Each structure stands twice: as structure tokens, then as C-alpha cells.
Amino acid sequence: MRNTFDFDERLLQAAAAAEKAAAEEFAEIDRISQHGTAKVLRAFQSNRVSAACFAGANGYGYDDIGRDTLDRVWADVFHTEDALVRHHFVSGTHALSTALFGVLRPGDRMVSVTGAPYDTLEEVIGIRGTGCGSLADFGVRYSQLDLTEDGTPDFEAIPEAVKDARVVYLQRSRGYSLRPALSVADIAKIVGITRQVNPEAVVMVDNCYGEFVDYDEPTDAGADLIIGSLIKNPGGGIAETGGYIAGKAKLVEQCAYRLTCVGMGKEVGCSLNQSRSMYMGLFFAPEVVANARKTGVFAATLFRMLGFECLPVPSQKAGDIITVLVLRNPAAMEAFCAGIQAGSPVDSYVTPEAWDMPGYESKVIMAAGAFTGGASIELSADGPMREPYAVYLQGGLTYGSGKLGVLQAAQTMLERGLIRF
Numbered sequence: 001m002r003n004t005f006d007f008d009e010r011l012l013q014a015a016a017a018a019e020k021a022a023a024e025e026f027a028e029i030d031r032i033s034q035h036g037t038a039k040v041l042r043a044f045q046s047n048r049v050s051a052a053c054f055a056g057a058n059g060y061g062y063d064d065i066g067r068d069t070l071d072r073v074w075a076d077v078f079h080t081e082d083a084l085v086r087h088h089f090v091s092g093t094h095a096l097s098t099a100l101f102g103v104l105r106p107g108d109r110m111v112s113v114t115g116a117p118y119d120t121l122e123e124v125i126g127i128r129g130t131g132c133g134s135l136a137d138f139g140v141r142y143s144q145l146d147l148t149e150d151g152t153p154d155f156e157a158i159p160e161a162v163k164d165a166r167v168v169y170l171q172r173s174r175g176y177s178l179r180p181a182l183s184v185a186d187i188a189k190i191v192g193i194t195r196q197v198n199p200e201a202v203v204m205v206d207n208c209y210g211e212f213v214d215y216d217e218p219t220d221a222g223a224d225l226i227i228g229s230l231i232k233n234p235g236g237g238i239a240e241t242g243g244y245i246a247g248k249a250k251l252v253e254q255c256a257y258r259l260t261c262v263g264m265g266k267e268v269g270c271s272l273n274q275s276r277s278m279y280m281g282l283f284f285a286p287e288v289v290a291n292a293r294k295t296g297v298f299a300a301t302l303f304r305m306l307g308f309e310c311l312p313v314p315s316q317k318a319g320d321i322i323t324v325l326v327l328r329n330p331a332a333m334e335a336f337c338a339g340i341q342a343g344s345p346v347d348s349y350v351t352p353e354a355w356d357m358p359g360y361e362s363k364v365i366m367a368a369g370a371f372t373g374g375a376s377i378e379l380s381a382d383g384p385m386r387e388p389y390a391v392y393l394q395g396g397l398t399y400g401s402g403k404l405g406v407l408q409a410a411q412t413m414l415e416r417g418l419i420r421f
């Protein structure tokens with residue numbers, strides 16, 4: 001590599017060694033990417049995707065061929081009966097909220113069997129704040145089965161926990177915690193246990209950050225409904241906004257009734273000019289996810305060589321695109337995030353600062369220089385300024401740029417005396 005960025009020579013040597021050490025992991029990531037691309041390409045072909053699917057549609061959106069065909073493509077890729085892929089979802093949280101409100105009825109209970117759900121869902125469920133129209137306000141009860149000490153599901157306690165629940169809720173990604181991401185095998189195990197004691201329950205999976213990370217998806221493991229964001233993995237860095245819900249046809253319809261209105265569901269909601277970018281995004285997604293994963297594996301391998309604890313460890317099967325670097329000190333977090341920011345294609349000239357983000361107890365620092373606002377399939381790093389001072393690294397649209405971003409982060413730490421060779 002020509003040293004265009006004037007990185008320290010010792011750093012470049014460590015980077016070369018890290019890449020060499022990660023060769024096996026990279027090869028497996030490529031195999032998974034190839035498998036995902038095959039699923040996507042096949043689905044495009046068998047659903048006869050054509051240029052007509054990319055034309056914009058306006059008004060009510062009746063017979064919007066771009067929208068309807070994309071739903072079928074999506075259902076084929078994720079091996080589900082139906083899908084609801086819409087730019088009308090403003091975020092992943094919105095899609096998750098739509099699914100919960102779509103399926104649950106007053107008096108029902110939902111149980112999260114992977115501990116606390118993602119922060120933004122606390123208000124949706126009604127764990128935090130009431131009187132605003134949360135699920136709790138509508139008489140939906142919530143309970144939670146915490147993970148065991150090593151961050152894995154408490155399989156033995158699941159039968160009792162899911163017994164009379166309407167929705168059994170799982171979060172695949174580690175989110176902002178040190179627990180490992182849920183593997184598809186773990187999901188299959190939870191589905192199996194649930195079916196034995198409560199065959200009617202709807203197994204719903206927050207699939208954010210998980211798409212195309214493994215050969216199979218939660219729906220291959222028997223999950224009834226998966227939900228995710230298009231400015232993460234399945235949007236391939238190209239979709240401009242949106243989310244998806246995929247699974248059993250009856251449930252997808254209930255969700256569509258919630259997104260638009262009862263009786264109209266999927267038949268309305270024009271695609272405007274968003275279809276082409278959603279198709280292209282899905283087409284690129286397996287490869288972009290592979291680039292993000294390689295960026296993460298490169299960072300983890302390099303920083304392990306530099307003496308830091310990094311997760312997941314190579315022997316763990318990845319279930320999401322997040323890499324955790326335990327930096328153990330606030331100055332190191334600041335330096336790392338400053339480097340990631342400086343190494344970004346957009347907003348490289350700004351310096352991230354820790355701030356009091358609403359809803360968080362400690363200050364949070366975030367680095368992101370993305371083409372799409374908030375898109376964490378693009379290179380980004382963030383974390384709460386508290387013990388153990390860990391940064392969560394996501395994304396990298398291309399491996400080449402992701403690697404340079406990580407090197408910039410290491411270089412910044414080196415210049416501030418936070419790394420020693």
C-alpha cells in the first residue's frame with residue numbers, strides 16, 4: 001500500500017500482519033457474501049425484475065409494480081411468505097414499533113427473551129414513560145427474561161417465560177452491550193423450545209445489523225417475523241431511508257394494516273422515486289455487509305495485537321456487523337472516534353465530542369461521516385463514556401476505505417501516546 005496518508009511505518013507493518021492473521025476469517029466472510037448474492041440474484045430473476053420496477057409511482061400507489069415486486073423479491077431472499085419493504089418506515093424503531101402494534105392486542109403479553117430490548121423500544125413498549133400511547137397504555141403487558149452471566153439466552157428458563165405470551169421477542173444483534181450477538185442456531189433453539197410449550201406464539205426477531213452476516217436468517221430458523229432498517233445491512237448503503245418486515249403472510253398483513261390503515265394495508269403507499277435505490281441496495285447488500293464485517297475483523301485483529309480486548313473473538317460466529325474495542329480509557333475513546341471521523345469520506349474535518357444524548361445516563365461519543373444521515377452500514381464508531389470505555393465499530397461500505405478509517409483511528413491514538421509498539 002502506498003503511504004498516501006503518512007501512517008506510522010510500525011502501524012503499517014502491524015496492519016499487514018493483521019490482514020495476514022485474518023485471512024481465514026476473510027475467506028469465510030467471502031463465502032457467506034457469495035451465498036447471499038446468490039439468494040438475491042435468484043430472487044431478482046425469478047420475480048422478473050425489470051426497468052419498469054424502477055419507475056417512480058405517485059398518488060395512492062395502487063398496483064405499484066416496483067413496490068409489489070420488491071416485496072416478493074424480499075420474501076424470496078428471506079424465505080418468507082410475504083414482506084413489507086417501505087421507504088415509509090422512518091427508521092428501524094418505526095418498523096419494530098409497527099410490527100409490535102400490528103400483532104399485539106389489549107390483554108396480550110410480549111416477552112423479550114434476550115434481556116432488555118434496544119433503547120429506543122423502551123418508550124414504545126412502555127418500560128420508560130407512560131401516557132403517550134405506548135403498548136402498556138393499550139393494555140399490552142411486557143416481561144423480560146434476562147440473559148445469563150455470559151450473555152447467552154437462559155434456555156432453561158424459556159419454557160416458563162414464554163408459556164402464555166403472544167409475542168416472543170428476540171434481538172439478534174448485541175446492540176450496545178458486550179454480550180455476543182445471537183446466532184441463527186440459538187434462534188432455532190429458542191423457536192423449538194417456544195413451539196413445544198406455546199405453538200401459537202409469534203416469534204419476532206429484531207434483525208437489525210444481522211442481515212447477510214450468516215448463511216441463514218432467523219426466518220430459516222423458524223422465526224415468524226423479522227424486522228430491520230434499510231439504512232443498515234439490507235439497504236446496502238444505497239437505500240436512502242426505510243425499513244422492512246418479513247414473515248408469515250397473515251402477520252405481515254396485520255403490520256401493513258398498522259402502517260397504513262386497516263383494510264388497505266399493502267395496497268396503498270406509492271414508492272415515489274425510491275424503488276431503484278432499494279433494489280440496488282439489496283443487490284449490493286451481501287457484498288457491503290462483507291466489507292463491513294472485514295473492516296470489523298481487521299480492526300479487532302489489529303487492536304488485539306496492540307493489546308486491547310476486542311469482540312467478537314475469532315472463534316465466535318458473528319451474528320451482526322458490530323465490533324467492540326475495549327479501550328479502557330476515555331481519552332482513547334476520543335482519539336479513536338476522532339480518527340474514524342477524520343478517516344471518513346464526508347465531514348472528515350469535524351471533531352466528534354462526547355455529549356449528553358437524551359435518554360442516556362452517561363455522555364455518548366459518536367463518529368460518523370456518512371452519505372446517508374445516521375446510516376451505520378457506513379463506517380461509524382460510538383459508545384457511552386463509562387466503564388469499560390468500549391467503542392462500538394460498525395460499517396465500512398468498502399473494505400479499502402474501512403481499513404483506512406481504522407488505521408486513521410490507530411494513528412490518532414499513536415500520536416496521542418495511547419498506543420505503544
Ligand SMILES: *Cc1c(COP(=O)(O)O)cnc(C)c1O
Nearest residue numbers: 091092093118173175208209229
Ligand atoms: C439500529 C437498531 C434498531 C433500530 O434503530 P433505528 O435507529 O431506529 O433504526 C433496533 N435494534 C437494533 C439492534 C439496532 O441495531
